[in-house]
Amino acid sequence: MTSTAVQFYEQEPAATTGGRRRPISAGLAGLALLMNTATPAIDNSKTPTARPGIEQNKTSERRRRYRAPVEHGMARLKRFAKYKADWDSRGAAAPMSLAINAALRYLTFLQSWHPNPLATISRDGEAILEFDDNDAFSSIRFRDDHGLIVELYRRPKGSQQSLYEEGSARDASINEFIRDQLKLPTLPHDFV
């Protein structure tokens, strides 16, 4: 942190004056005025050559850290999306592109306070996002059945009872379940 601040101040003169000498004929009155005035504040974040400030660095680092599981999940799905039929030599179906794309898009809605997703596919070609938090297991499954079908599941830890909902991404009941039971981001109107 300290070294960053030092670097910033060392750079400032060069960045602001360009290393040019001020003319001696600037005038004593002007010189006196400058000597009695505080250094003008420069909003370094707006100067074209400035480095990111400390807070900015922290924010990007934080964002990078919480986006990492999401990006990791996306990378997994993109890898699986390339699988062809019988990819496992045991008759697995090729992944459904509509389902993969839906899952990829849904991953982008997740925020730092949501559980880390495990992105995968089924051997029938569905895209699956699994969420394991301390209280329950939840999953969102996308499949192409003459259009995108979303399956939602939640089962509290240690319970035999589960909750389930299935339907088109446009169904109001789907978003209600996602919001009220899964506590995850809802699907926007243009999701399909």
Place this chain on the structure above:
Amino acid sequence: MTSCELCRALFNDSNQKNLAAVAEQQFPNCHCEQFSVGEGSPSRVHDDEILYRMLTDPIDLDQDTGQIAREAFAQAYKDGLSIVRERATDAEMEAVVREVLSVKPNKERRTIRAIFEFRCLTIRDERCVFQGSQHKAFCVYDQTVSRILEPNEPPVATHGTILSRRLFEPPTTKRQFQSDCNDTLHRIITARSVDVTTFRNGLVATLNARSLAGEFIRAV
């Protein structure tokens, strides 16, 4: 045919699809567990036996995070979830693993990425509620399977299978039941993992290396 012979006929029919559903329909309540059903099997699977489940496909686990997908146990309500019995000799273990690692030409080569061990009784003790009372949720059989890499050799004797009994009723749907089944097996089976590199003195690790070298590619 006796009940035992009928059970053996079902479990040795390599063309049988949806074995979990068919077994529950023809032999409900894990009826065939009382017999040894696998060709060449040394015995039925006893309650106190230790069993292994191996995972090979990247879709089933994330090695970066250590997460295991619930979906990895989906075969239990379809054609059966393959298991290996601890009583397998190293030669039998090698034969099973070679089969598991076998791939068709030009397909991605496989490796065993995770091994879990569990006691048979923990599966047999699992209960589900159906028509107002508690029932066994899963059956464990000593089903052996034909070899793909060496089709002329007899089936590996110490292979087994877990089948879900598929007991569910409205308002539970089939898909909800399947997710319940995956979640239950995930809880039981993944509780104890075994180090792949040291398992059986490095036997599986060696077979993984041989698989990556292209040794277990099927003829067709």
